[in-house]
Amino acid sequence: MRIARFALSSLLVAGLTAAAGPGVAAPSSGCKMVQIAELPVRFIHGKVIADGAINGRKVGVMLDSGAMNTVMPRPTAIRLELSRQKVMGYRMFGVGGEAVVELAVVDELKIGEAKVTEHRILVAGEHEFGDNVAVLLGEDFFHQVDVEFDLAHNAVRLFRPTDCDGVSLAYWAPKTASEVAMEPISDARPQVVLPVLINGKPVRAMLDSGAGASVLDKPEAVRLGVAQDATGTTSGTTTGMGPKSVNWQRVPLQSFAIGDELIKDTAIEVAEVFRDATYTPIGSNLPRQIEGTTGMLLGADFLRAHRVLIAHSQEKVYFSYVGGPVFLPTAPEPTLAQGPGATNTEPKSATDFIKRGNSWRAKGDLDRAIADFDAALSVDPRSAAALVNRASARVAKADFEQAIADANRAIEIDPKLPLAYNQLAWTLATAEQPAVRDGRRAVESALKACELSEWKISAFIDTLAAANARAGDFANAVKWQKKAMEDPKRASDDKASQRLHLYEEGKAWPPD
Numbered sequence: 001m002r003i004a005r006f007a008l009s010s011l012l013v014a015g016l017t018a019a020a021g022p023g024v025a026a027p028s029s030g031c032k033m034v035q036i037a038e039l040p041v042r043f044i045h046g047k048v049i050a051d052g053a054i055n056g057r058k059v060g061v062m063l064d065s066g067a068m069n070t071v072m073p074r075p076t077a078i079r080l081e082l083s084r085q086k087v088m089g090y091r092m093f094g095v096g097g098e099a100v101v102e103l104a105v106v107d108e109l110k111i112g113e114a115k116v117t118e119h120r121i122l123v124a125g126e127h128e129f130g131d132n133v134a135v136l137l138g139e140d141f142f143h144q145v146d147v148e149f150d151l152a153h154n155a156v157r158l159f160r161p162t163d164c165d166g167v168s169l170a171y172w173a174p175k176t177a178s179e180v181a182m183e184p185i186s187d188a189r190p191q192v193v194l195p196v197l198i199n200g201k202p203v204r205a206m207l208d209s210g211a212g213a214s215v216l217d218k219p220e221a222v223r224l225g226v227a228q229d230a231t232g233t234t235s236g237t238t239t240g241m242g243p244k245s246v247n248w249q250r251v252p253l254q255s256f257a258i259g260d261e262l263i264k265d266t267a268i269e270v271a272e273v274f275r276d277a278t279y280t281p282i283g284s285n286l287p288r289q290i291e292g293t294t295g296m297l298l299g300a301d302f303l304r305a306h307r308v309l310i311a312h313s314q315e316k317v318y319f320s321y322v323g324g325p326v327f328l329p330t331a332p333e334p335t336l337a338q339g340p341g342a343t344n345t346e347p348k349s350a351t352d353f354i355k356r357g358n359s360w361r362a363k364g365d366l367d368r369a370i371a372d373f374d375a376a377l378s379v380d381p382r383s384a385a386a387l388v389n390r391a392s393a394r395v396a397k398a399d400f401e402q403a404i405a406d407a408n409r410a411i412e413i414d415p416k417l418p419l420a421y422n423q424l425a426w427t428l429a430t431a432e433q434p435a436v437r438d439g440r441r442a443v444e445s446a447l448k449a450c451e452l453s454e455w456k457i458s459a460f461i462d463t464l465a466a467a468n469a470r471a472g473d474f475a476n477a478v479k480w481q482k483k484a485m486e487d488p489k490r491a492s493d494d495k496a497s498q499r500l501h502l503y504e505e506g507k508a509w510p511p512d
Helices: 002-019 075-080 217-222 298-304 349-363 366-379 384-396 398-415 419-430 439-452 458-470 473-482 495-504
Strands: 024-028 031-044 047-054 057-063 082-084 092-093 095-099 103-112 113-123 133-136 145-148 157-160 178-181 193-198 201-207 215-218 235-236 246-258 261-271 296-298 305-312 316-321
Touching: 024 075, 031 366, 047 298, 075 103, 103 133, 178 439, 201 217, 201 316, 215 217, 217 261, 217 384, 217 458, 298 305, 349 366, 349 384, 366 384, 384 419, 419 439, 419 458, 439 458, 458 473, 458 495, 473 495
Parallel strands: 057 133, 201 296, 215 261
Antiparallel strands: 024 031, 031 047, 031 157, 047 057, 047 103, 082 103, 092 095, 103 113, 145 157, 145 305, 178 316, 193 201, 193 246, 215 296, 235 246, 246 261, 305 316
8 A cells, every 4th residue: 555655656756756847946056955846736725735636626635744645535536436445454534534445546747847647546534625725735745855835836846956965955044044953754654744842842743834833732731831721812622533533622832933033922722623533453452543643733833823834854854934924923903893893703794804904004014914815815716906005015115026926916907907007006116126127018007097097196106207217218207207296295295306306317116
């Protein structure tokens, strides 16, 4: 059984290697990291998802470093009308207990640019993953390569390093990235397990990209003295591989440390993750917990807040903080209450999340603003308004490439949304990074914004002036800036006056 499982994973790695173009990062002399693939990913409802296909039908593939096996849920195999057969003598456990294991025959499986044909895949689990996810790609696949999670740029990259012993593989920041050793990985039980400290006490944590939120196992929480009856905590239920649901409660932590990173006064979910992950060995009536279970799942929330490289080749994990809460924040959040008699409620709709995100942005908390715009897109992936607002927040964080990607996507969804064209034009015209600027495209997009708004919004005309200046057409830049400043509010804006002065001197804004 293990041979068949790893054969499929090895073929997928080989397929990605064959499809990949040249891409090499060299952290130091003699060390080469050959990039064999880059998988574009999206983050939906706590899942890291890449595009794939099964027998020609487009599906999502969930990237799950916490799963030992690449697997498909049983309801998905039934829906895809795949032939199945039960696997005798093979057992699989996870959150929610034990799952019956079968094999399904897949004529063709594609993940990114890799393709395998006429292969079998494990089938287990009684719940579909949702979001059109049909396959969970596990650590049996990932442990063959070094894996970089760069979720801030919607990418997961696979590398094969050579001659890199003793060299930091965090090529994006080799001198400043943190690192932590992982426990040795075996083919029989591939898991990424790291040492962390919770409230100053050691805990074994599994790096689990399949867990939307990090979670502390309840027996471990009891050992650490983490209170579970704290006032004001929230709670809920979740499911995993097994058929049973698991209750969780969010509780405060004094501190969490990994490598040389220390987070104080945070919060984390606590649940009996492995409560039902027990079995009765032959010849014994005493159930025992599965060997090797860990006290914590370090989930996708940690990955979103960091750039992470799982260096299987060195048995290390490199990471650097990129922004946002590492776990769910305990600080009070802006509410949606407006006016006398209004009630404070947790946001549910995309519009609610956008409103709260804009409240965060107004307070200067761009990370929480972006988190709420992300949540809006989880509720409604085609929310052009959420994309435009996220683009604006990303510009404020100087993440110009992602801002442009958001604005372009908003235009694809709603070609008649002037705000999206204006956001794109402003970013292309005024980005601090010269490589991102494009005066010609900025003018085209700014004109579209003005036309769609019937030339009634002075801010859009102001953008058109900046775009013309970036394109080197200072006569039109002056013309449109003066037109924008016919609006009394803009006429009294010192920055608008500064831009006009620059254009009159034949300079774009911001000046180089």
